[in-house]
Amino acid sequence: MEFIKKYYYLLSGLFVFIIYLTTLAPTVVKIDSGELSAVQTTLGIAHPTGYPLFTIVGYLFSLIPLPFRDIYKLNLLAAIWCTAGTSVFVYTTKFVLDNINSFHITRKEPQQKSKKKKKIKDAKTSIQAFSIPDDKKYIAAIGGGLILAFSRTFWMQSTSVEVYSLHILLVSLIILFLVKGFVEKNSSTKFSRNWILFSFFLALGFTNHMTTLIILPGTAYLFFVKYGFNKPAFKKIGLMLLIFFPVLILVYSYLPIRASQNPLVNWGNPLDLERIIRHISGKQYQVWLFSSTESAKKQLEYFFSTLPIEFSINLFIAFIGVIYSFISARKFGIFILILFITTVLYSINYDINDIDSYFLLAYIAIGFFSVFGIVKLLSFLKIQNSYNIGAALISLFILVHFVITYPKVDESETYIYEDYTKEILGSVSQNAIVFSYQWDYFLSASYYFQLVEKYRKDIVVIDKELLRRSWYYNQLEKNYPGVLDGVKNEKELFLNALKPFEKDEVIDSKLLENLYRRIMTNLLSTNIGKRDFYIGPELFENEMQKGEFILPEGYTLIPDGFLFQVVKNTKEYIPAVSNDFKIRIPERKDKYIENIINMFICPMLVRRAMYEFQFDKIDRAKLYIEKIRKDFPEYKLPKALTDLF
Known part of the structure; x- marks a missing residue:
């Protein structure tokens, strides 16, 4: 028992880590997974805000000679970070409970002159x-x-x-040393180790993710409650800033240093001060911040609608904890409430689809409230000086939530993004160009497979949306020499027209859009004689239908695998790659997996079946339909095909 009490937070983390291993993804997953893993293993520069600490530490970890693929090692590192964050959280909550009276607001009694009344006052204070x-x-x-x-x-x-x-992990460490600094008994003039470590980890937090700023309002509350608004307090802040800024600058100096070496992934190319500031501030994404009250309302509704999914029955415990924290440790309760409110107010004003991660600090706040809820429940359920019944009930709550949540987060069988990406890259001809903007499903993953595992490095993969960014042309020329030779003039005109936009100056938006479309069109027309050219179905369904992307005269599209191939107009039949592919579909299907199946894979197979049917290749057409029915039985085939087959 003494061993458990001594290492309770480490043992808790070990238990969590073992569970996390069972849900760990074996390969790349959706959205930024492929890009970030490529950035870490090649020591590149990630999308804004650059994440230099994340990149450097990930690179060092990838060098450890473990018997795993690089992507699995980096996924494992994510599990380690979350495990460590859990251990720090457990340690912090125990520390808060050990020092609960430091956070309690007692009523000030009027000064009593008599000793008798002073004793009464002391008695009242002890009761509190x-x-x-x-x-x-x-x-x-x-x-x-x-x-x-x-x-x-x-x-x-x-x-x-x-x-x-x-x-x-970093936020957990920031909170730990914040509360340690708050509890310490030294005077406001002394600069303790806790505040040094708080400043250090706060700086590291900002070098990893700028949403660390969300913790500042709550931090200010605890700091000024302890020290007040006075000269010694502001002197202490000044000393903390002397630690904060050097650490911040040192880590962020990675960006221009590495950019000067022109790495394989060089997002933003932050060489000079202007580009560094633009990259660190996330200028590219600010258009989605505080965009409208309607989007904020939508995100707020989403947050509260998903809370039961996040915590299920444990929300009841957290609700009790909100009340009890204000009774027993009001200062800490206010700090956590500020953290919760600040996180929600900031995050709901970011109009993006994958918003859940931005609510993490609010979920951590709920975790803290849950601790106080458990304390209160244990007191309520205490029988004969034993907490066994209460502990059993709490364990049951956690177990129920665990069973509900496990299948929703299990990524252990998620191979679909690897299979889909490799099928696209593997199905096209030598040195071909693939033009797409399926970032969440294919493009991000292609970074990892091409740059790290060297799979089909001959293929030129061009992100249609990133062609709007000046830095991307440098990366294309670095990774695919010669591919932009045919659009040099258009590129220079576009980059010159883009400069005012990137500096927030007045722009000619019509000119900018026309030049951008010319680059897209000429990329195709100047390369089609040298390389086979493929486009993603999203381009066909959106940009081509709107007339924003036009094929050169004399060319058409045929469905080929999961892409369209650009070919010369012909009445002759053009065979496609084999349909004998294997896409491993996990039992857990989120909206991204559903999109791959219903927006890309199956529609392209249907299009190919229709193409085969047009050339009286009935048997070939049947193969594609049978493939859909066998591998994707939930997909609803068009009635025209079900009538035919």
Whole structure:
């Protein structure tokens, strides 16, 4: 028992880590997974805000000679970060409970002159103090840690490479040393180790993810409650800034240093101060910040509608904890409430689809409230000085939520993004160009497979949307020499017209759009004689239908695999690659997996079947239809095909 009490937070983390291993993704997953893993293994520069700390540490970890693929090692690192974050959270909550009276607001009694009245005052003060038995503290800290660790979004960060897993650990460390600094008994003039470490980890937090700023309002509350608004307090802040800024600048100096070496992934090419600021500030994405009250309302509704999914029955415990934290440790309760409100208010004003990770600090706040809820429940259920019944009930709550959440986060069988990406790259001809903007499903993953595992490096993959960014042309020329030779004039005109846009100056939007479309069209027309050219179905369904992307005269499209191939107009039949591919579909299908199946794979197979039918290749057409029925039985085939086959 003494061993458990001594290493309770490490043992909690070990238990969580073992569970996390069972849900770990074996390869790349959706959205930024492929790009971020490529950035880490090649020591590149990621999308804004650059994530230099994440990149450097990931690169060093990838060098460890473990018997795994690089992508699995980096996914494993994500699980380690989340595990460590859980351990720090458990340790922090136990520390808060140990020092609960430091966070309690006692009523100030009027000055009493007589000794008799002074004794009465002391008696009243002692009544207001809280004393929590050690067993209850351990149960509450570990229970709260497990509630948080097995909440959906927190758990998801442990399954694959992402910046938020490291963010969880850094935020947990920031909060730990913040509360330690708050509790310490030294004077406001002394600059303790806790505030040094707080400043250090706060700087590291900002070098990993800029949403670290969300913690500042709550930090300011605790700091000024302890020290007040006075000269010594501001002097202490000045000393912390002397630590904060050098660490921040040192880590972020990675961006221009590495950009000067022109790495394979060089997002933003942050060589000069203007580009560095634009990259770190996430200028590219600010268009989605505070865009409208309607989007904020939509995100707020989404947040509250998904809370039961995040915590299920444990929300009841957290609700009790909100009330009890304000009774027993009001200062800490206010800090957590500020953290919760600030996170929600900031995040709902970011109009993106994958918003869940931005609510992480709110979920951590709920985790803290859950700890206080467990303390109160244990007190309520205490029978004959034993917490066994209460602990059993808390364990049941956690177990129920665990069983509900596990299948929702399990990525252990998620191979679909690897299979889909490799099928696209593997099906096209030698030195071909693939033109697409399927970032979440294919393009991001292609970074990893081409740059790290060297799979089909001969293929030129061009992101249609990134052609709008000046830095992307440098990366294309670095990775695919000669591919832009035919659009040199258009490129120079476009980049010159783009400069005012990137500096927030007045622009000729019509000219900019026309030049952009000319680049797209001429990329095709100047390369089609040298390389086979393929486009993604999303381009056909959107840009081509709107007239924003036009094929050169004398060319048409034929469905070939999961892409369209650009070919000369002909009445002759053009065979496609074999349809004998294998896409492994996991049992857990989120909206991204559904999109791959229903927006890309099956529609392209249907189009190919129709193409085969037009040339009286009935047997070939049947093969594609049978493939859909066998591998994707839930997909609804067009009635025209079901009538024919």
